[in-house]
Amino acid sequence: xxxxKHLPESAAGLNRRAFFVKLGLGSLSIAAAGTAVFAYQFxxxxxxxxxxxxxxxxxxESYPVDSVTLDVNSGIYIIHAxxxxxxxxxxxxxxxxxxxxxxxxGIIACPCHGSxxxxxxxxxxxxxxxxxxxxxMWVNDDGDLMVDRSTDIRPLQFVRV
Amino acid sequence: MAKTVTQYFDDLRDTRVWRSIFRSGTGTSTLHxxxxxxxxxxxxxxxxxxxxRMVSVGATWYLGTLTLGTFLILVITGILLMLYYHPSVxxxxxxxxxxxxxxxxxxxxxxxxxxxxxxxxxxxxxxxFKVFYRGxxxxxxxFNWVIGVILLLITLLLSYTGYLLPWDQLxxxxxxxxxxxxxxxxxxxxxxxxxxxxxxxVNANAxxxxxxxxxxxxxxxxxxxIAIHFWxxxxxxxxxxxxxxxxxxxxxxxxxxxxxx
Numbered sequence: 361x362x363x364x365k366h367l368p369e370s371a372a373g374l375n376r377r378a379f380f381v382k383l384g385l386g387s388l389s390i391a392a393a394g395t396a397v398f399a400y401q402f403x404x405x406x407x408x409x410x411x412x413x414x415x416x417x418x419x420x421e422s423y424p425v426d427s428v429t430l431d432v433n434s435g436i437y438i439i440h441a442x443x444x445x446x447x448x449x450x451x452x453x454x455x456x457x458x459x460x461x462x463x464x465x466g467i468i469a470c471p472c473h474g475s476x477x478x479x480x481x482x483x484x485x486x487x488x489x490x491x492x493x494x495x496x497m498w499v500n501d502d503g504d505l506m507v508d509r510s511t512d513i514r515p516l517q518f519v520r521v
Numbered sequence: 522m523a524k525t526v527t528q529y530f531d532d533l534r535d536t537r538v539w540r541s542i543f544r545s546g547t548g549t550s551t552l553h554x555x556x557x558x559x560x561x562x563x564x565x566x567x568x569x570x571x572x573x574r575m576v577s578v579g580a581t582w583y584l585g586t587l588t589l590g591t592f593l594i595l596v597i598t599g600i601l602l603m604l605y606y607h608p609s610v611x612x613x614x615x616x617x618x619x620x621x622x623x624x625x626x627x628x629x630x631x632x633x634x635x636x637x638x639x640x641x642x643x644x645x646x647x648x649x650f651k652v653f654y655r656g657x658x659x660x661x662x663x664f665n666w667v668i669g670v671i672l673l674l675i676t677l678l679l680s681y682t683g684y685l686l687p688w689d690q691l692x693x694x695x696x697x698x699x700x701x702x703x704x705x706x707x708x709x710x711x712x713x714x715x716x717x718x719x720x721x722x723v724n725a726n727a728x729x730x731x732x733x734x735x736x737x738x739x740x741x742x743x744x745x746x747i748a749i750h751f752w753x754x755x756x757x758x759x760x761x762x763x764x765x766x767x768x769x770x771x772x773x774x775x776x777x778x779x780x781x782x
Contacts, residue, residue, distance in 0.1 A: 403716050410720055456701040457694060472698060 413510035420445060420505050420521045428461040428468075428479060436495060436507055437461065437468070439479065444518030447497045447507040448481050453490040468492065480515060491515070566751040568759045575760040584648035589747070591641040595679075596740065598634040602627075606686070608732035610725045613688035638680055645676050657761035665753040668746055675743045682735035685728060696723050696731070 374382070415434045423429055423440040430437055430450055435458060437448040450459050450468075457472035467484060468477040475486030482491050496511040497519045505519070524532075533539055534547045545556035558569040574580060605624055606616045620627035649669060652658055658666035685696045700717055704710040719726030754760060 400716075403719075405719050405726060408720050408726075410722060410724055454701075455698040457698060472694070 413508055415507045415509060416500075417447070417505040417507055419503065420499070423505075428463070430461055432458070434507075434509065436509060438505065438507070441479070441518065443516075444520040445497060445505060446480075446518050447495040447505075449493050449495055449509070449512075451492075452488055453492060454486070454488040459492070482515075566748060566755065568755045571760060572762065575762065580760070582647075582651060584644055584651050588641060588644040588648055591637045591644060592743070592747070594637040595634060595641065598630045598637065599736065599740075601630050602634060603736060608686070608729050610688070610728060613686065613728060617687040617689070638683065642676055642680060645673050649673065652761075655761060655763065662753075662757045662761065665750060665757055668750045668753060672743065672746050672750060675739055675746065679735060679739050679743070682731045682739060685723070685731045686735065688728060693723055696727065700727075 411434070415431065415436065417431070417438050420440075423438055423445070425440050425442060427440050428437055429439070435450045437450050439446050439448060448468075451457070452459050452470040452472065452475055454470065454473055454475050457470050459468050459470045459475075459477065461467075462469050466479065468479065468481075469475070470486065470488070473487050475488035476484040477488070477492050478484060481494060493512040494515050494517065496508040496513050498506050499519065499521060500506050503521075505521075531547050534543070540546055543557070544560050545553055547553070555569040558564045558567065602620065605620055605627065607613065617631075620631050622628070652666070652669070681696075681699060685692045700714055700723065703717055704714040706713055715721065717727075717730070718724070719730045
């Protein structure tokens with residue numbers, strides 16, 4: 361095998377054409393992957409001009425005991441139970457419709473596909489796959505109730521004022 | 522002797538300008554008529570020759586052609602509606618109302634757009650049923666059936682994206698529900714939902730994205746696949762003829778004879 365270097369096939373089993381084909385296809389694959397990453401990043405907004413997830417729900421005294429108050433614009437319930445305050449997402453866990461509190465029945469009902477929930481968010485019936493999540497709630501330095509809509513908490517963590 | 526209108530038209534068709542545009546020229550021979558189809562960028566997608574009974578109403582009920590008709594109406598009325606519609610949160614709903622009550626013929630154009638959209642969805646399904654029950658989807662036309670399914674999906678996506686644009690309660694909640702269905706995709710669901718809406722909720726970005734999808738991306742995609750769809754009719758052997766039809770049987774017998782040689 362003294363004249364091995366004269367063979368068209370190199371040590372790696374590649375001739376010149378196959379090498380450039382591989383180089384070309386490899387470059388195109390890298391470029392395609394880069395384009396996919398670029399497209400994904402471009403299509404994901406980095407700044408959102410959406411309402412803040414943090415809601416100032418005002419003075420706790422404006423919510424009487426055993427009351428369920430729907431804030432339509434922010435999609436949350438402020439509930440003053442005997443154990444204390446808590447906040448519940450009003451957005452149905454099925455397909456995102458806004459639920460409503462039915463005071464005569466004492467339940468939360470979704471108008472779209474008929475899901476029903478208890479006052480504490482537990483599902484009673486309907487297509488909703490999950491209970492309504494509890495949202496993080498606290499009292500700020502001014503004594504106002506604050507709710508962070510972006511943070512779910514475990515249920516039954518009441519805020520006492 | 523006075524010339525007839527046809528003779529004037531034939532003279533026109535023999536002028537140098539006309540011949541520079543339509544090269545086939547005058548004449549009624551098979552060659553002339555074939556060239557008239559082949560040399561036209563739009564008509565060359567179609568077969569140069571079609572059996573007379575294949576273009577009878579009974580064969581197809583013209584459902585595909587009618588679908589194209591509604592699509593053309595939608596493109597024209599849609600472009601006109603775009604002249605008065607701003608895809609922005611403060612203006613979209615007011616513009617839809619203006620089109621209905623203030624713009625001359627706006628009500629007519631908006632309703633024409635709406636009813637054509639309904640008709641197109643209906644006609645696409647009717648066309649597919651007709652093709653299915655005649656067996657026209659079978660080889661060698663199976664790929665054109667696949668193109669047809671893609672066109673069905675584009676039609677439904679066009680309807681869906683157009684639904685948001687009036688920016689009323691119906692639109693808002695329909696898109697809220699519809700986009701949440703996308704969230705059900707395993708693993709990627711929430712990411713797809715975010716990309717589709719350009720945010721976490723149906724808002725200004727979602728309106729603009731649906732507008733661009735509805736007016737640019739989906740119609741251009743539709744036109745691309747419609748062109749392939751028509752061209753494949755010719756490439757897959759022309760309009761479908763039922764196997765029990767005499768011409769089909771003769772053609773098959775000839776093919777078998779050729780194989781035997």
